[in-house]
Amino acid sequence: MAEQLSRRLFPDLPASPERVIQFGAGNFMRAFVDWQLQQMNRQGLFQGSAIVVQPTRNGQAEAINKQDGLFTVLQNGIYQGQTVDSREIVATVSRVVNPYTQFEDFLALAENDALEFITSNTTEAGIAYDASDRAGDAPPLSFPGKLTALLFRRYALGKTGFVIIPCELVDRNGEQLKRIVQRYAREWRLGDGFMKWLDEENTFCCSLVDRIVPGYPRSKAEELGNGLGYKDELMVTSEPYLLWVIEGPDWLAEKLPLDRAGLNVVFTGDMTPYRERKVHLLNGPHTAMVPLGRLAGLETVEEVMRDECFSRFVRELMEREISPMLDLPLPEVLAYGEDIRERFRNPFIRHELASISLNSIAKFKTRLLPILSKYRHKNGTLPPLLTLSFAGLLLSYRGDRIPRQDLPEVAAAFDEAWSRPETFAENILKNKSLWGEDLTRIPDLVPAITEHIRELERAGSREALQQLV
Ligand SMILES: NC(=O)c1ccc[n+]([C@@H]2O[C@H](COP(=O)([O-])OP(=O)(O)OC[C@H]3O[C@@H](n4cnc5c(N)ncnc54)[C@H](O)[C@@H]3O)[C@@H](O)[C@H]2O)c1
Numbered sequence: 003m004a005e006q007l008s009r010r011l012f013p014d015l016p017a018s019p020e021r022v023i024q025f026g027a028g029n030f031m032r033a034f035v036d037w038q039l040q041q042m043n044r045q046g047l048f049q050g051s052a053i054v055v056q057p058t059r060n061g062q063a064e065a066i067n068k069q070d071g072l073f074t075v076l077q078n079g080i081y082q083g084q085t086v087d088s089r090e091i092v093a094t095v096s097r098v099v100n101p102y103t104q105f106e107d108f109l110a111l112a113e114n115d116a117l118e119f120i121t122s123n124t125t126e127a128g129i130a131y132d133a134s135d136r137a138g139d140a141p142p143l144s145f146p147g148k149l150t151a152l153l154f155r156r157y158a159l160g161k162t163g164f165v166i167i168p169c170e171l172v173d174r175n176g177e178q179l180k181r182i183v184q185r186y187a188r189e190w191r192l193g194d195g196f197m198k199w200l201d202e203e204n205t206f207c208c209s210l211v212d213r214i215v216p217g218y219p220r221s222k223a224e225e226l227g228n229g230l231g232y233k234d235e236l237m238v239t240s241e242p243y244l245l246w247v248i249e250g251p252d253w254l255a256e257k258l259p260l261d262r263a264g265l266n267v268v269f270t271g272d273m274t275p276y277r278e279r280k281v282h283l284l285n286g287p288h289t290a291m292v293p294l295g296r297l298a299g300l301e302t303v304e305e306v307m308r309d310e311c312f313s314r315f316v317r318e319l320m321e322r323e324i325s326p327m328l329d330l331p332l333p334e335v336l337a338y339g340e341d342i343r344e345r346f347r348n349p350f351i352r353h354e355l356a357s358i359s360l361n362s363i364a365k366f367k368t369r370l371l372p373i374l375s376k377y378r379h380k381n382g383t384l385p386p387l388l389t390l391s392f393a394g395l396l397l398s399y400r401g402d403r404i405p406r407q408d409l410p411e412v413a414a415a416f417d418e419a420w421s422r423p424e425t426f427a428e429n430i431l432k433n434k435s436l437w438g439e440d441l442t443r444i445p446d447l448v449p450a451i452t453e454h455i456r457e458l459e460r461a462g463s464r465e466a467l468q469q470l471v
């Protein structure tokens with residue numbers, strides 16, 4: 003039986019000074035931020051490690067500390083025409099602090115002047131205000147609440163602030179996080195001096211991340227574990243591609259030289275075009291392929307891309323319906339789309355459609371609905387593939403064919419609408435709490451969705467698609 007990964011097994015691994023506080027150490031953060039810190043360190047450009055703060059009561063503090071912060075990142079895929087199959091022990095997490103059991107140790111991080119950066123990925127649900135958080139809670143439950151407590155301690159010590167770079171897939175994440183911290187500061191009456199310090203001494207950056215990280219390679223774990231020669235509960239697989247767009251001041255690239263380390267990191271004054279491109283052209287097709295693919299019995303992104311009919315669907319959806327709706331030069335967008343399809347075809351990574359399906363209604367709303375509306379407005383017709391996919395999503399939320407994973411209130415809205423099948427399309431499309439607007443106002447949408455659902459039920463998603471691609 004192989005021994006668990008630890009520094010005892012690898013005493014020569016470097017240990018760098020703590021310079022980053024990182025909220026959350028899920029799969030994504032380990033394969034993205036921590037792996038990138040290691041690449042900078044290796045080239046002598048940074049010399050820093052991250053202290054992880056466990057953001058929720060149940061988390062991975064124990065598992066990570068048990069391995070002395072070490073874990074393996076396996077990169078698998080085809081990148082710029084070359085097959086990449088590499089593995090690396092990442093040694094840039096120094097330790098995990100659990101604020102639920104070590105609140106004073108957590109606040110004491112404020113004392114360390116060498117800690118200059120704060121990063122986070124607490125999922126989209128993490129950047130949220132929690133009305134139950136109070137000044138003096140040990141700890142506040144929300145991530146912004148914990149951050150406020152830490153920042154206030156730093157201020158009270160008369161120290162300089164931090165550069166804060168959240169990685170959550172939330173539009174303008176840095177600004178949203180700052181707004182919630184300011185709200186707590188006001189409600190907790192932390193004073194004008196603190197408000198001023200927050201503003202003047204801290205830099206909240208917005209950022210956009212892109213790297214497909216399916217996580218622990220469950221199906222291959224045993225085989226891989228034997229090959230590694232040690233046991234690693236935190237090993238994570240990732241594609242070789244990455245992009246990190248950071249909107250921040252000019253001096254940041256100097257302070258955090260990710261780009262100089264050869265990483266695909268863009269420091270910019272305006273990240274909007276990058277966000278539009280990624281959310282609509284990568285996350286959008288992911289969300290669109292899920293219902294039709296699952297209704298046809300497909301399980302992974304790769305299976306979709308290997309299936310002639312479904313891969314044609316993905317390409318035509320991207321090229322004919324999504325790309326022309328983006329306010330970016332079309333040739334550039336089409337080339338980006340081609341790269342994305344190469345990533346989707348990655349034969350080494352098992353990216354489950356079921357995992358992408360989580361909270362699909364909210365995802366459709368942000369990733370695809372703006373495209374559908376714009377297309378209808380511009381062309382006077384509905385985008386055929388996107389409309390079929392939307393019908394597939396609504397059908398799949400009946401919950402009888404494929405399990406739906408969404409908030410209870412979303413599931414309840416669908417149960418209610420599906421209880422009257424003859425008026426289902428109209429009822430669900432006019433639900434503003436799901437879509438933020440009354441979608442029955444989009445001309446032709448109700449009859450088109452009704453007809454597509456009928457066709458999907460009669461012929462199945464493959465045949466319905468074959469009529470369009
Ligand atoms: N995995 C990917 O391919 C990928 C790529 C880009 C972005 N993302 C985004 O990153 C996020 C995390 O993905 P992951 O694969 O690391 O998942 P994960 O389940 O491995 O990690 C989730 C992390 O978020 C924390 N968390 C969960 N709910 C929270 C809450 N309410 N408040 C505070 N913290 C909370 C957990 O403690 C954990 O640290 C996702 O929301 C996803 O949108 C993922």
Ligand SMILES: O=P(O)(O)OC[C@@H](O)[C@@H](O)[C@H](O)[C@H](O)CO
Pocket residue numbers: 171211212213214215284285288289357358360
């Ligand atoms: O992570 P989600 O569940 O919000 O979305 C599923 C995928 O679209 C997403 O994880 C992408 O793979 C990722 O955003 C690529 O950077």
